[in-house]
Amino acid sequence: MFRPRRDTGAALAGIWLALILGFLYLPIAVMVVMAFNESVLYELPFKPTTVWFERLAENERLLRASANSVGLALANTVIATALGTMAALAFARYTFRGKTLLRLLLFPPITIPWLIIGTAMLVMFFWIGIGRGLHAMLLGHVALSLPYVVVVVGARLASFGPSLEEAAATLGANPWQTFRRVTLPVLAPGVVAAALFAFAVSFDQFVISYFLAPPGVSTLPVEIYSAIRKGFTPEVNAISSIIIIISMGVVLLFARLYRFGGAPADGGGR
Amino acid sequence: MQPTTKLSRWVPVLAAGALAVCAGVVHATGELRVLNWQGYGTDEEWAVQIFEERTGFKVVHDNFNSEQEMLTKLRTSPGAYDVVLINSAYTCDAAREGLIQPVETNLISNFGDLSSNMRDSPTLNCDGKAHGVAWVWGVTSFAYNTEKLAERPDSIEILWDPAVAGRVGWRDDPVEAVSFAAIALGQDPNDPSDLDAVRDKLLALKTQIRTFWSSEDEWNKHLASDQFDVATYWSGSASRSKTAFGLPVEFVIPKEGAIGWLDGLSVATGAPNPDAAHMFIDFMVSPEFYVRWDTEVGAPASANAAANAQLPADAFNRTVLGDPETVTRLHFMAPLSDDRREQFLEIWEEVKTQLAQ
Amino acid sequence: MLRARRRTWAVLGLTGPAYLWLAVAIFLPLSAMLYFSFLTVAPFGGREATATLKHYQAFLDRDFYQVLTWRSLQLGLHVTFWCIVIGYPAALALARHVPGRWREALLLMVVLPFWSNALVRVFSWTMVLREGGLLDSAVRVIVPGMESLDLLFTYDAIVIGLVHSFLPYMILTCYVSLQAIDGALIEAARTLGASGWVIFRRIILPLSVPGLFAGVILTFVPVIGSFMEARILGGRAGTLLGTVIEDQFTVVFNWPRGAALSFILLAIVLLILAVAWPGLRRHLPQG
Numbered sequence: 001m002f003r004p005r006r007d008t009g010a011a012l013a014g015i016w017l018a019l020i021l022g023f024l025y026l027p028i029a030v031m032v033v034m035a036f037n038e039s040v041l042y043e044l045p046f047k048p049t050t051v052w053f054e055r056l057a058e059n060e061r062l063l064r065a066s067a068n069s070v071g072l073a074l075a076n077t078v079i080a081t082a083l084g085t086m087a088a089l090a091f092a093r094y095t096f097r098g099k100t101l102l103r104l105l106l107f108p109p110i111t112i113p114w115l116i117i118g119t120a121m122l123v124m125f126f127w128i129g130i131g132r133g134l135h136a137m138l139l140g141h142v143a144l145s146l147p148y149v150v151v152v153v154g155a156r157l158a159s160f161g162p163s164l165e166e167a168a169a170t171l172g173a174n175p176w177q178t179f180r181r182v183t184l185p186v187l188a189p190g191v192v193a194a195a196l197f198a199f200a201v202s203f204d205q206f207v208i209s210y211f212l213a214p215p216g217v218s219t220l221p222v223e224i225y226s227a228i229r230k231g232f233t234p235e236v237n238a239i240s241s242i243i244i245i246i247s248m249g250v251v252l253l254f255a256r257l258y259r260f261g262g263a264p265a266d267g268g269g270r
Numbered sequence: 271m272q273p274t275t276k277l278s279r280w281v282p283v284l285a286a287g288a289l290a291v292c293a294g295v296v297h298a299t300g301e302l303r304v305l306n307w308q309g310y311g312t313d314e315e316w317a318v319q320i321f322e323e324r325t326g327f328k329v330v331h332d333n334f335n336s337e338q339e340m341l342t343k344l345r346t347s348p349g350a351y352d353v354v355l356i357n358s359a360y361t362c363d364a365a366r367e368g369l370i371q372p373v374e375t376n377l378i379s380n381f382g383d384l385s386s387n388m389r390d391s392p393t394l395n396c397d398g399k400a401h402g403v404a405w406v407w408g409v410t411s412f413a414y415n416t417e418k419l420a421e422r423p424d425s426i427e428i429l430w431d432p433a434v435a436g437r438v439g440w441r442d443d444p445v446e447a448v449s450f451a452a453i454a455l456g457q458d459p460n461d462p463s464d465l466d467a468v469r470d471k472l473l474a475l476k477t478q479i480r481t482f483w484s485s486e487d488e489w490n491k492h493l494a495s496d497q498f499d500v501a502t503y504w505s506g507s508a509s510r511s512k513t514a515f516g517l518p519v520e521f522v523i524p525k526e527g528a529i530g531w532l533d534g535l536s537v538a539t540g541a542p543n544p545d546a547a548h549m550f551i552d553f554m555v556s557p558e559f560y561v562r563w564d565t566e567v568g569a570p571a572s573a574n575a576a577a578n579a580q581l582p583a584d585a586f587n588r589t590v591l592g593d594p595e596t597v598t599r600l601h602f603m604a605p606l607s608d609d610r611r612e613q614f615l616e617i618w619e620e621v622k623t624q625l626a627q
Numbered sequence: 628m629l630r631a632r633r634r635t636w637a638v639l640g641l642t643g644p645a646y647l648w649l650a651v652a653i654f655l656p657l658s659a660m661l662y663f664s665f666l667t668v669a670p671f672g673g674r675e676a677t678a679t680l681k682h683y684q685a686f687l688d689r690d691f692y693q694v695l696t697w698r699s700l701q702l703g704l705h706v707t708f709w710c711i712v713i714g715y716p717a718a719l720a721l722a723r724h725v726p727g728r729w730r731e732a733l734l735l736m737v738v739l740p741f742w743s744n745a746l747v748r749v750f751s752w753t754m755v756l757r758e759g760g761l762l763d764s765a766v767r768v769i770v771p772g773m774e775s776l777d778l779l780f781t782y783d784a785i786v787i788g789l790v791h792s793f794l795p796y797m798i799l800t801c802y803v804s805l806q807a808i809d810g811a812l813i814e815a816a817r818t819l820g821a822s823g824w825v826i827f828r829r830i831i832l833p834l835s836v837p838g839l840f841a842g843v844i845l846t847f848v849p850v851i852g853s854f855m856e857a858r859i860l861g862g863r864a865g866t867l868l869g870t871v872i873e874d875q876f877t878v879v880f881n882w883p884r885g886a887a888l889s890f891i892l893l894a895i896v897l898l899i900l901a902v903a904w905p906g907l908r909r910h911l912p913q914g
Contacts, residue, residue: 013720017733020717020794024740027751027791030761031743034754041494041515042754083645090641094634102642108653111844111900113852115869116660116889117653119876123886124659126346126671143652146645200741206855211876215332215343215350216303224746225855230333231308231487240747247742255735342880345672367672481780481862495757497780615879616689619871623691626698626866 028244035237042234052234062239065223069203072134072219076141076202081195083142084149085187091150092157093165106147114207117144122211132214140208145198152197156190196254203247301328302546305343305538306355308333309486309510311406311563312554321553327546335484336443344369349540352547355405358532359603362396370536372399377548380555383576393605394534402534403551406560408505408570409521409591409600410446411528416518418499426454426524428500435477439492439501442482444618445606447472449529450502453601459529460604465617472621479625490515506570509586513568521586523596530600532573664886682887692868696892699868702782703851706789710846713790714797715839719831721798722805737798745792749859752788753779756860780862788856793849797842804838805831848896868892 038047056062091099109117117140125136164186168178184191206221213222220243224236302321306312308331318329332351334340337360344354344364356364364370375381381389381403388394388404395401414423419434429438429450440447449459451471462468480498483489486507492498494517508521535551537544553559557577563569564581571587572578581588590596606614663669664683670676686692717737721730740748755761758777766776778784808831816826854869861867868888875885 010724013724016716016720017725020713020798021733021736023713023791024737024794026755026761027748028740028743030751030754031747034751039494041491043494083648086641087645090638094638094641096634096638102646105646105649108657109649111848111896112653112657112893113848113869113896115852115854115872116893117656119872119885119889120656120660121652122876123663123882124656127659127663132346139648139652143649146649150645200738204741204743204745206745207852215305215347216330221744221746224744226333228746228750228859229335229488230485236747240744244739244743248739251735251739251742255731336878338878338880342878345880369672476863479863482865484858496759497757619866620689620691622866623694626861626864627694 031237032241032244035234035241037234040233052238055233056235056238059235061218062220062223062235065218065220066239066243068134068218069220072137072141073199073202075138076145077195077198079138080142080145080149080198080202081191084146084194084198085153085191087146088150088153088157089183091154093162106150109144109147114144114205118208118211121208125212132212133217136212137209137219140212141202141205144205144208145201148197148201149194152194153187153190156187156193160186192254192257196251300326300543301330302353302543302550303330303332303351304353304355304550305332305334305340305351306353307335307486310355310506311559311569312353312355312550314563314567317553317559317563320559321550324553325546325549327543327550329550333485337445341367341369344538349538349542351538352541352543353550354536354538356402356534356536357603358391358393358402358404358534359605361394361402361534361536362605364536365396365401369539370401371539371541371544372401373403373537373551374548375400375403377545378403378552378555380552380557380574380576383557384555384573385575388532388573391532393532402536403555404573405533405535405551405555406506406570406572407530407532409523409528409530410449410502410504411521411523412500413503413508413511413519413521414500415493415498416520422520423500423522424525426450426526426528428524429502430454430471430474430478432477434499436480437499438475438478438480439483439489439498440475440479440481441502442484442622444614445611446502446529447618447621448614449601449603453526453528456526459601460606461610465613469617469621472617473624475621476625486510490517493517493519504570505586505591506568509564509568509570511568513566523590523599525599527599527601530597530602532602533570660886661890663883664890666883669880669882676883679883682884683891685884686888686891692871692888695866695868695871696895698866699851699892700895702785702789702853702857702867703847705786706793706850707843707847709786709790710794710797710842711839714794714842715801715835718798718801718805718835718838721802722808734799734802738795741795746855748791749788749856752784752791752860756784756787779860780864782861782864784860784862785857785865788860789850789853792856793846796845800838800842800845801835802838804835808834844900851896852892 033046034042035052036046036048036050037044038049038051087102090096091103121136121140122132125131125139130136130139164182165178168182169175173181204221205219206225209219209222210225213219218226220239224232224240227236304312311317312329313331322328332343334343337357340354340356341360341364344351345367348369354364354370356370361370384404388407391404394404412426412429414428418437423431428434448462448465448468451468452459452462455462455464455467455471457463457468481492483492483501486504489501489503489507490511493501493511494515503521505521508519511517511519535554537547537551541547555572555574555577557572557574557580560569560572560574560577561580564572564585564587569587571591578587578592665678665680666676667679667681668674668676721733721737725733753760756777757763757779758775760779762778763776767773778787812830813826816830821829852869852872854867854873857865857867857870859865872885872888872892875881875888
């Protein structure tokens with residue numbers, strides 16, 4: 001794409017990005033360091049220990065909340081990616097009445113503050129008896145993830161146009177074969193990127209889960225918020241450190257398998 | 271190598287995850303669910319262990335940060351709790367809303383040892399039935415960092431003293447805030463006569479407050495990281511900060527007086543395990559639990575006279591709270607009407623808005 | 628005819644599940660909450676609720692609700708402003724000045740914090756920002772004898788925490804627009820003698836508006852409804868409309884009041900979007 005124009009420009013860019021990465025990772029570094037600090041009240045000076053990791057192994061609440069978070073995020077990823085990809089296919093491959101309206105209706109999950117969505121879901125689910133719990137959170141997380149999936153998959157679909165599929169159809173493939181053998185393989189990087197998005201949206205989602213968490217059931221962010229408000233130990237740092245390291249591994253793995261967001265489908269490099 | 275095949279290999283794994291989540295939550299039987307402040311006795315590890323060994327019930331906790339939040343949790347989660355700690359000023363409110371059930375006092379073997387003035391307090395006995403078992407009582411006042419303040423303050427005005435400007439911690443609670451201002455102004459904290467004066471007094475905290483605190487744990491962390499020199503606090507928590515966390519803290523009951531409160535343990539309506547709930551309450555009010563709690567961890571004063579008598583002679587709960595002169599300076603919290611509570615809330619929201627600017 | 632009908636079914640089948648889901652999870656709850664905002668009390672536990680406008684009236688009568696609304700909007704503007712100022716140049720640097728392989732690695736580094744935990748990140752800031760914390764110590768090493776820097780429990784602390792949370796969104800959306808700009812366009816402009824500044828102002832900036840716009844929405848909207856960052860970092864300055872709404876739902880059980888305040892906030896968001904819409908519409912990608 002763009003060639004570096006001048007060395008100074010590249011140097012400035014490098015410094016700026018380094019500063020930003022420093023800013024982004026500073027609290028994460030602090031989080032990891034404090035997981036190894038002895039003081040239960042987060043007092044300095046630093047005294048190294050691994051006791052919080054040992055205690056974490058016996059902390060059923062945090063572990064259960066973590067398991068809930070992972071399970072919820074996985075379920076959300078599957079459902080949101082499937083539903084969102086279907087909708088994106090409809091938008092990209094068909095013209096129909098009401099399309100603009102439907103596209104517009106994707107915006108509310110993004111343009112309404114989570115606080116309002118979360119409290120509204122609390123009110124309605126409590127009122128009509130759906131109740132709170134992981135199923136309610138799943139309803140909310142999928143709704144929040146859908147717009148991202150539709151946009152990311154849609155962008156991928158737009159990048160290769162229907163000509164490939166038409167060619168397949170001309171050669172006698174039925175719609176399902178076309179989808180399975182042509183559309184899906186080319187679409188895959190977009191779907192994977194969308195799935196990663198959906199996972200992150202759910203895994204880091206706090207506000208909606210918070211309002212929909214009944215006593216005794218929580219996700220990691222909810223558990224940590226109530227811990228921060230009501231009392232906690234560096235065990236939350238320990239679990240968070242483990243999670244960021246696992247996520248880094250998973251994301252890097254995916255990034256190796258599929259270039260992030262996908263290379264152009266026409267094979268043209270940048 | 272098609273990316274699709276890789277993707278499809280993931281599908282069963284993801285679907286399994288989805289199913290695991292949808293299976294939802296099944297309340298295990300043999301669980302005793304307790305709703306209380308965090309770090310307030312019932313969740314002491316050793317106590318939970320003793321109770322679990324004796325009864326076979328597993329004790330699970332949920333926490334709140336204010337009486338209002340506790341009531342809302344009971345309202346929105348009926349049948350989720352067995353035992354709930356309720357400040358006696360709220361016990362009959364909870365009973366009237368049908369959130370708690372009468373206690374079967376014959377199941378509480380220690381009931382007879384409780385001080386009669388607390389056990390039979392009208393705040394715990396609603397419509398002639400005991401709805402709460404008197405557990406502990408204590409004082410809401412303030413504590414200071416003994417390494418920061420050279421002299422022990424004896425007046426509530428220290429909270430408004432320019433010497434500690436920007437070094438005051440304050441609990442984010444409407445009723446407590448109004449009570450403090452009322453005491454400083456010489457008004458009745460349970461029924462302040464001049465709310466405008468209360469509002470002005472609270473607004474004068476603008477230069478004083480560094481931050482709000484909402485839990486004992488947060489209080490300890492703020493003090494340990496030197497965020498405030500003096501802060502509103504509870505007597506039992508102050509003794510825990512000293513005993514269990516080794517913080518340089520002294521609790522003060524100023525000459526103007528302080529707020530007294532009595533906490534009771536109640537059984538929630540629809541409690542899944544009412545029998546275990548009664549057993550747990552009985553254990554909590556026993557001298558066996560209380561003496562160890564106060565000496566090893568730090569606690570408010572017990573409502574069980576037999577338990578108090580077993581404390582060491584120099585215990586705060588005997589020397590200070592045992593002193594009748596101190597007790598006369600306490601204004602015990604009384605139930606508030608809904609209108610009154612709404613008034614307090616509105617004043618506090620307005621004040622907080624001003625403080626934030 | 629048959630083809631048309633099959634197409635209709637295909638469209639319905641493909642979009643139906645997603646929109647059904649949105650209806651149950653978003654649109655019905657919003658309707659329920661609108662209804663609640665006109666009730667006197669939450670109709671649970673044997674309480675009798677009647678219709679009333681008093682919760683909307685309360686917003687008009689009580690100055691402090693309006694003050695808090697303005698504070699929340701202001702916070703949204705400040706955080707969005709800083710996200711643009713910091714994030715846009717970063718996206719530009721990534722798209723223009725970083726060679727291919729590095730670009731992807733850096734982009735990944737930028738979005739990775741999403742997979743950690745926002746709450747713990749916010750709490751970690753308390754250790755950075757407080758007096759004697761990391762930032763204070765670092766500044767004093769660089770400038771000895773400087774007055775101590777104590778940012779914790781201030782409005783600025785809330786802004787820093789939120790910028791940290793939302794900056795990756797801004798960088799990502801801006802980057803996506805910027806990297807889609809055709810390099811040939813810029814070469815052409817340069818050949819025609821356009822200066823770097825002119826190229827930026829006339830080509831790069833206009834073409835990246837969609838990404839900028841997306842970033843602004845993804846930042847501004849959640850920020851004006853935020854509450855936990857303010858509670859943890861804001862101290863005395865941490866009272867916002869979001870914290871008051873949270874209290875109505877989780878503490879004082881005045882759901883109708885919370886619902887009314889939520890809808891007022893929502894109305895303001897929609898109004899802002901409506902005002903901005905005509906100007907932004909021509910920049911939005913079509914299709």
